[in-house]
Amino acid sequence: MTQRRITDDLQALLGVLPPKIAQAVIQANDSDHLLEIVLDLGRRPMVRFTSGEHELLQEEVTHAEIEYVVSRIGEFDADNRAGLERTLHRISAIRNRRGHIVGLTCRVGRAVYGTIDIIQDLIESGKSILILGRPGIGKTTMLREAARILAEKKRVIIVDTSNEIGGDGDVPHPAVGRARRMQVAKPSLQHEVMIEAVENHNPEVIVIDEIGRELEAAAARTIAERGVQLIGTAHGRTLENLLLNPTLSDLVGGIEAVTLSDDEARRRGTQKTVLERRAPPTFDVLIEIQERDRLAIHADVAAAVDALVRSYPLPPEIRYRDENGEIHIEKAPPTTVRPVGMGMASSAPAPLGGMRRSSGVEQPTQPRPAAEQPLRSANGLNLELPAASAQPGAPLQPVHIYPYGVARNRLQQSAKRLGVPAIVVRELSEAEALITLRTYYRGRQQTILEAEQRGLPIYVLRANTNSQIEQMLAELFNLTYHPSALDNWEETAMQTQRAIQLVMNGERYVDLAPASAAIRRMQHEMARQADLTSHSYGKEPNRRVRIYRE
Known part of the structure; x- marks a missing residue:
């Protein structure tokens, strides 16, 4: 263990302060944790320690006291900072509109x-x-x-x-x-x-x-x-x-x-x-x-x-x-599969509560009212309607999901929003369920066929959207689903990228759909990175971004 040694030349800094302020700092009796002394015209002098900020005196700082300090230190540079010869202390100035100094921050250098x-x-x-x-x-x-x-x-x-x-x-x-x-x-x-x-x-x-x-x-x-x-x-x-x-x-x-x-x-x-x-x-x-x-x-x-x-x-x-x-x-723990949402990875396969497997398609074990039945295609589930609520207090078991053609980060974000222990895996061999899109399922991709041969439940979505993914997760974990009102950042980014490509290919300009202020900031940044110009116009809630070339 190395012994730490501290040198701060504190007496040099106290020597440029007005005597009564310097004496008040000494009486505070905590020099080891002293950070700054603050002098603002017309206000009480303050002292800052690592533990907090305190008043030094009841009297207000005067012009004469500020001038007292300024006359005893080096010249202020362009960034309004000055110092003391061969010390690490720093004095920073605040000026009024006429350039006169009205405030000082004296930082202790160690x-x-x-x-x-x-x-x-x-x-x-x-x-x-x-x-x-x-x-x-x-x-x-x-x-x-x-x-x-x-x-x-x-x-x-x-x-x-x-x-x-x-x-x-x-x-x-x-x-x-x-x-x-x-x-x-x-x-x-x-x-x-x-x-x-x-x-x-x-x-x-x-x-x-x-x-x-x-x-x-x-x-x-x-x-x-x-x-x-x-x-x-x-x-x-x-x-x-x-x-x-x-x-x-x-x-x-x-x-x-x-x-x-x-x-x-x-x-x-x-x-x-x-x-x-x-x-x-x-x-x-x-x-x-x-x-x-x-x-x-x-x-x-x-x-x-x-x-x-x-x-x-x-x-x-x-x-x-x-x-x-x-x-x-x-040391940072090794990471292979990262859990998403509230749950943690389980070493043993977890059963899918309330579901049974049949020909690679997940089906409920108990019939639901007609209003709650998920819409089905011949080849899988298209989850459109809310699922039934889980039993109160029943812990959710982690489920390892393999996304095929479905955005991993959307799946992770949706699981996080719903608070379900979905674990996104990178290999089909680790999965307990597969989620894919209808176009991939109908194309009978090799991965789909392999999942069916292994008897995995397959969830088929109409579109690669947060709403569809969240409904699938709600169905899988037997939860009541409430559609998210959050902006779809990734979908908007994709639309913005298409607009940028159109302008770069010769379009005079492209108007994007109305969006929130946060989304518009992202769109402006994407346009800037592409060396294009963008401008917001219109009134809320219909304010939108136009992307064009100068």
Whole structure:
């Protein structure tokens, strides 16, 4: 176990505060957990600890007190941040419309030696690592320590925007060790300094804090493609957050809608338009800081993104430090078949409650009233009407379902909405029931014939829609079915992709069906990714998107 040592030069920060405010901070007597001191004109000074926020004094902050602090610190850069020479403290300013400073946030900067031991094996692996976490949770502290450790054996360059990592002044803080530091004059120029670092100084590792713009994401990809290890942080808390951020999603490969051939869609058991990873990820490993001493680690970002867009998310590895400083690692469990909904997988085949098998077609054991009888075709069930309610309190047994020609992610989502223990399997040999479409059943596909030979119940749907799937699941688990009012996102995505294709093939414009605001945002994003223009018009509830070329 590595002993952690903390240095914060707190006296240097207290020295620039008005004496009575500095004295109030000292009397609070909790310097180890001090995060920020907030001074806003006309308001009481506040102090922020890891446990919460408290008032320091009853008196309001005056112009003179703000000027007292400003006169004792370095100059404010273009991003309204200043620092103290050879310390890690940061003072950020809030200005009024005339440019006068009316508020200050004084953040305590700390060098924590030993904090990186929880991921030191990853840092020293040579892989590029991206760290996510909410503000103030310790991303920059971890980044600083990583730079110091790596600089003992490698050539490390820190691209230091706002002097966050190496501290204020021309001489970097000792906490970065032998790492070299390149300062960034303006945050908007960070991407240029990143490229300059690679071209001019021959680094083996580049350390970057707060990748937040598209140009910086593009520069990071360029650096990674040149074989330089990247250690960086970005805005966001989880991998899912990053994928939904159009500016930064390229850091983990990005996602795009692609259209599959009929054969490939049938093989995958999905609709023709699916989401896939757009490119290799810039970063190999992604670390989510959940708490100060608890991390979730995606050791293979490419595999994690691929699994996420296919609705089979891979559980991350969890690492945490206990009260005694001991590090614990919980390896991600191996995933083969992922349970959907409320139930868990069972090692033994589960009986289908209330059903019997006959010629591969499921039939109820008890007759139902005519109004509740499902409509039948000669070759299977077309589930159109509500099924009977299950007996109160009866636990639902898991059922392994093999979808053939039916979208797996729709089946999973429908099971989740209904709260039934449907387990989607990838091999027919693992299945206890098969769900397919009427066109496939009538075509007597080989998979259908094999299912009949094995005596599996076969559910036949008229269409590959959420409504039909939910009705099938309700029938299978003997539940009362209430149609979902949720927007059909995947069907809308498919229609939007068709519209995009029409415009790219020469149509002047295509109007899409009226949709909710959330659906329209998705449609605009798909048009943007296709380098097309889109515009919403009309009034709710008939507001719609038009896609066209400029």
